[in-house]
Amino acid sequence: xxxxxxxxxxxxxxxxxxxxxxxxxxxxxxxxxxxxxxxxxxxxxxxxxxxxxxxxxxxxxxxxxxxxxxxxxxxxxxxxxxxxxxxxxxxxxxxxxxxx
Numbered sequence: 001x002x003x004x005x006x007x008x009x010x011x012x013x014x015x016x017x018x019x020x021x022x023x024x025x026x027x028x029x030x031x032x033x034x035x036x037x038x039x040x041x042x043x044x045x046x047x048x049x050x051x052x053x054x055x056x057x058x059x060x061x062x063x064x065x066x067x068x069x070x071x072x073x074x075x076x077x078x079x080x081x082x083x084x085x086x087x088x089x090x091x092x093x094x095x096x097x098x099x100x
Contacts, residue, residue, distance in 0.1 A: 038081070039081065041077075042074075042077045042078055042081050045070075045073055045074040045077050046074045046077075046078065048070055048074070049067075049070040049071045049073065049074040052066055052067050052070045052071075053067055053070075053071065
């Protein structure tokens with residue numbers, strides 16, 4: 001199973017050609033910054049799920065529903081992140097194989 005740190009490390013290995021910027025009002029945000037922000041959000045979901053699970057195990061909460069929902073949210077977010085990572089790497093490899 002992938003870990004968030006592995007995805008973040010792979011993101012740093014991707015070469016950046018030019019300054020791809022997204023216009024957000026007066027503030028310019030790069031594509032890499034957006035990806036890092038979203039990866040941090042996925043990581044926060046995992047941390048929250050771990051905390052809720054720990055609270056359940058220690059008896060601080062008795063809602064198994066919250067545990068299951070938080071765990072599924074974290075799992076789905078991580079699965080989507082891994083799928084996006086695989087698509088980005090596949091697209092990069094396809095571009096690198098193109099003959100000019």
